[in-house]
Amino acid sequence: MKDLGHGANVSQIAQMYNIDSKEIIDFSSNINPKVVSGxxxxxxxxxxxxxxxxxxxxxxxxxxxxxxxxxxxxxxxxxxxxxxxxxxxxxxxxxxxxxxxxxxxxxxxxxxxxxxxxxxxxxxxxxxxxxxxxxxxxxxxxxxxxxxxxxxxxxxxxxxxxxxxxxxxxxxxxxxxxxxxxxxxxxxxxxxxxxxxxxxxxxxxxxxxxxxxxxxxxxxxxxxxxxxxxxxxxxxxxxxxxxxxxxxxxxxxxxxDKDYISESKLFYINERKFMLQELRNIKNIQVYDTDTNFILIKLNDRRSNEIKVELLNKGKILVRDASNFIGLDESYIRVAIKSHEENKILIKHMKKLLGD
CATH class of the missing domain: 3.40.640.10 (Type I PLP-dependent aspartate aminotransferase-like (Major domain))
Structure with a gap:
């Protein structure tokens, strides 16, 4: 099938970079990490x-x-x-x-x-x-x-x-x-x-x-x-x-499942605040405000595909290269907000690549 340029292409990426797909942390797809009870x-x-x-x-x-x-x-x-x-x-x-x-x-x-x-x-x-x-x-x-x-x-x-x-x-x-x-x-x-x-x-x-x-x-x-x-x-x-x-x-x-709904909403309110604050401590990027479960980031002096490949090779982290959105260019990436522990892993690797 033709590559339509979406996120969540973990299997394809795993084959391309010779990585076990189960080891990849997928920040390219915007999915609630919480599981419905039962x-x-x-x-x-x-x-x-x-x-x-x-x-x-x-x-x-x-x-x-x-x-x-x-x-x-x-x-x-x-x-x-x-x-x-x-x-x-x-x-x-x-x-x-x-x-x-x-x-x-x-x-x-x-x-x-x-x-x-x-x-x-x-x-x-x-x-x-x-x-x-x-x-x-x-x-x-x-x-x-x-x-x-x-x-x-x-x-x-x-x-x-x-x-x-x-x-x-x-x-x-x-x-x-x-x-x-x-x-x-x-x-x-x-x-x-x-x-x-x-x-x-x-x-x-x-x-x-x-x-x-x-x-x-x-x-x-x-x-x-x-x-x-x-x-x-x-x-x-x-x-x-x-x-x-x-x-x-x-x-x-x-x-x-009212508990699932309310707990998910509260989780994202708190996790958005955490992610935005931590990402904005990285000097070489611009982080856009968000009200949902993903964040758009503009790289000041790096290309989106370069960062995508480096995060894969060094952290087995997959982010969304957002350069193919109409109106954006090769300086944009998008990252999902996942579990708190996974979010900390992403932030750690982005700080290493882009500097505090």
Whole structure:
């Protein structure tokens, strides 16, 4: 398969550098290191369910998501990860899409494969990748839908999108928001636009179980919208049975694990503070603020690929070379926030390579 330039390519990297993949500490993928309590038991239950086809309508799954997110189940579209929903959505919207960059490359890739005309707009890197409302206003006649990631990947900063949503509503355009990292945010309720789903058809939100619940292999995500036209088009293209029995079964339990959710949020509030403080003690880098589970770093006088290779060779640490994000260059890397002990290992090696 073509290299799509994402993180989490541990097996490939292990082969390239002749390292045992089990020895690599993967800071390239942004996954919660905490494990849901009772996971093994739920998986065994899901194994029993594998003897039958999943419910083609995902009624139980949608009800579980509905109870968790507080949105009517008729507005929920489950998918095989948020990525499936992205690709289905690109087939279901009007032909002109604007994307705020730098951001996740699959937005642009899926749009291009679906024949959409893509307009790349820029976030302001000198102002913590702020959204330039004036630039969006100046380009309103060039797009029908606007795609924004919040908190944004790769810089991790959450933004208040209410002004942007109002602008889209006033001009009858669709705002697509990827909130797959929103659950890591300390003030999630303040920034999430889920509360607006019922009252506006000019909004589509992406969510995922992958990141916050630490289950990337489960491949469970979902879209939220009250736009009946988009819902109908998505189901026109959606393949049946794309979500397996394990995902359906685990949805009975993981969304109800309040201790896991609160402990994970508190862990990241504290660990973000620790990581930002320690990394900012390194003089030769610029560390961007973050509200989620990863940190964007600009190297002042080194190249991202050089640091990536040195960290692999000297510490068996894999970081994300962020040079292939639109709007970034070879001076950027991204690192996940992992367990406290693993984070200390990363900081130790970065100080050795880059100096205190």
């Amino acid at each position: 996971l093994e038991k739920y998986i065994l239950e899901g194994l029993e369910e594998c003897k039958s086809y999943p419910d083609i309508n995902y009624t139980n799954l949608k009800n579980n998501i509905s109870n968790y997110i507080g949105v009517n189940s008729e507005f929920i579209i489950p998918g095989n990860g948020a990525t499936e929903i992205i690709y289905l959505l690109m087939k279901s919207i009007n032909k002109r899409l604007a994307i705020l960059n730098p951001t996740f490359s699959e937005y642009g890739r899926s749009a291009t494969l679906s024949g959409l005309n893509v307009v790349n707009l820029n976030l302001n890197s000198e102002q913590q990748f702020d959204i330039d409302i004036e630039e969006i206003k100046n380009n309103l006649d060039k797009f029908d839908s606007l795609f924004v990631c919040n908190p944004n990947n790769p810089n991790g900063k959450v933004k208040d999108l209410n002004e942007l949503l109002n602008l889209m509503k006033q001009n009858n355009k669709l705002l697509i928001v990827d909130e797959t990292f929103m659950e890591f945010v300390g003030e999630e309720e303040k920034y999430s636009l889920v509360k607006h789903i019922k009252t506006t058809e000019n909004l589509f939100i992406l969510k995922a179980v992958t990141k916050f619940f630490g289950l990337p292999g489960l491949r469970l995500g979902y879209g939220l919208t009250s736009n009946k036209g988009i819902i109908e088009k998505i189901y026109k293209y959606k393949e049946p049975w794309t979500i397996n029995s394990f995902a359906d079964t685990l949805s009975n339990y993981i969304f109800e």
